[in-house]
Amino acid sequence: MTTRPHRRGLLVNEALTLIRDGILDLSIAPGEHLNERYLMTRFKISRTPAREALNRLAAEDLVDIHPNRGAFVRPLNATELKELFEALRVAERLACYFCNFDDPELIVDIKHIHDEHLRAVRERRILDISYWYREHRSRIIETSANRHIIGFCYRIFDQMRRVVSLIYRFEMGQADFPQHQLRLLKRYHADVLAHLQGRDRRRLLEAFLAQADTFERRVADALLRSRTIDFLELGRPLSAGSSAGTAPKSG
Amino acid sequence: MTTRPHRRGLLVNEALTLIRDGILDLSIAPGEHLNERYLMTRFKISRTPAREALNRLAAEDLVDIHPNRGAFVRPLNATELKELFEALRVAERLACYFCNFDDPELIVDIKHIHDEHLRAVRERRILDISYWYREHRSRIIETSANRHIIGFCYRIFDQMRRVVSLIYRFEMGQADFPQHQLRLLKRYHADVLAHLQGRDRRRLLEAFLAQADTFERRVADALLRSRTIDFLELGRPLSAGSSAGTAPKSG
Numbered sequence: 001m002t003t004r005p006h007r008r009g010l011l012v013n014e015a016l017t018l019i020r021d022g023i024l025d026l027s028i029a030p031g032e033h034l035n036e037r038y039l040m041t042r043f044k045i046s047r048t049p050a051r052e053a054l055n056r057l058a059a060e061d062l063v064d065i066h067p068n069r070g071a072f073v074r075p076l077n078a079t080e081l082k083e084l085f086e087a088l089r090v091a092e093r094l095a096c097y098f099c100n101f102d103d104p105e106l107i108v109d110i111k112h113i114h115d116e117h118l119r120a121v122r123e124r125r126i127l128d129i130s131y132w133y134r135e136h137r138s139r140i141i142e143t144s145a146n147r148h149i150i151g152f153c154y155r156i157f158d159q160m161r162r163v164v165s166l167i168y169r170f171e172m173g174q175a176d177f178p179q180h181q182l183r184l185l186k187r188y189h190a191d192v193l194a195h196l197q198g199r200d201r202r203r204l205l206e207a208f209l210a211q212a213d214t215f216e217r218r219v220a221d222a223l224l225r226s227r228t229i230d231f232l233e234l235g236r237p238l239s240a241g242s243s244a245g246t247a248p249k250s251g
Numbered sequence: 252m253t254t255r256p257h258r259r260g261l262l263v264n265e266a267l268t269l270i271r272d273g274i275l276d277l278s279i280a281p282g283e284h285l286n287e288r289y290l291m292t293r294f295k296i297s298r299t300p301a302r303e304a305l306n307r308l309a310a311e312d313l314v315d316i317h318p319n320r321g322a323f324v325r326p327l328n329a330t331e332l333k334e335l336f337e338a339l340r341v342a343e344r345l346a347c348y349f350c351n352f353d354d355p356e357l358i359v360d361i362k363h364i365h366d367e368h369l370r371a372v373r374e375r376r377i378l379d380i381s382y383w384y385r386e387h388r389s390r391i392i393e394t395s396a397n398r399h400i401i402g403f404c405y406r407i408f409d410q411m412r413r414v415v416s417l418i419y420r421f422e423m424g425q426a427d428f429p430q431h432q433l434r435l436l437k438r439y440h441a442d443v444l445a446h447l448q449g450r451d452r453r454r455l456l457e458a459f460l461a462q463a464d465t466f467e468r469r470v471a472d473a474l475l476r477s478r479t480i481d482f483l484e485l486g487r488p489l490s491a492g493s494s495a496g497t498a499p500k501s502g
Binding site: 052059094 | 299303306307310312334335337338341345396397398399400402403406407410
């Protein structure tokens, strides 16, 4: 009996990780209804941990809880994307403004993150690509040592992981993948590294904002040209019945 | 039996409101240890709602949960204040940048908030003073219609409520209260209103940043000159035994 709270904690954390990863790599579709019963069955947890997992995902802004309708994966429709890119530009600005170039581990860590990021693209691991995308920026804003600013940026970069997944799910279907993406990414990494080493906030920001522009174009491309996934369905939480059917499958 | 989850929900919400209000008006001291057993006894709730209340306060950044030591009210020491004012200036900047002056209710609502704010100062209601402080800024950033930006600003303005409480707890003990504060506040309100009506983002920001400067000076004053409250103790979570004794009392 004494081990129960611990065991329960583990179950919640395991379930939480699985659900979160599913949301981030879009194998659980934006707008999808996540009811407690479904979580209880799928992850073999009881009602309290299922509810706790949903509350924690809501606290991370990945899930919306509507009082009488239940929990839904945060949509990723045109409105959401517009708001997210607006917030991303704020977060990039903060990262550049508050970056502490004196952090002695910064350059080494960024190089490591770049290598892992490239490897994930080469090996077509979507969840990891978005993870290293997030780590790149998170590592920079982390140097600010301001918990409020860090907290905001983490949330935005976490939300951006779904956008990264959306882009890569689309681009992996194209003939020039991954050569084209690796070329783009290497050039971008080299720019960021040079500006970090040169302690040049202005050019660092320019590099980030240019990448945000590129990203926005790539999302538009994915949304307009994809035929394999009905992206127009993404983020319509009210059509709960159909959204599961439009979810892109993992792998 | 069917009413239990509902009843439980009410209990959590009631307890949550009481604890949150106590944290915001500093009647529960920064750094204070909030263990589950204490919450269970004080608010007559069982372990699960007590834990849920703590998790929600942690999600609001009002409480820190340390894995093996338990939950503590977020400190309000020099480091915290520095970070908070840094983040406040970011939030003010965002409020001015993203404010949508076309919101047809904005001016009417702001006037109402100003009136209530002045009344709360006149009547020495600390919790309400900080509430209307928060509402003022929240109403402006709300017009941005960007959930990410709004979420960040809300968090910062909520944290600032504790700073407002700290200042007013000190200033209420002074001879010229509330006349001096009412004069300052009226002038500030008039400026903000004029810039909102004139749709002047730059001057609106200047008014906000000037108030942030004034606030920072008033906090320094309260910290340096107060003898009734041992402010140096605020935010030392490890001296758990003594922190309750240094908590300023309500009213």
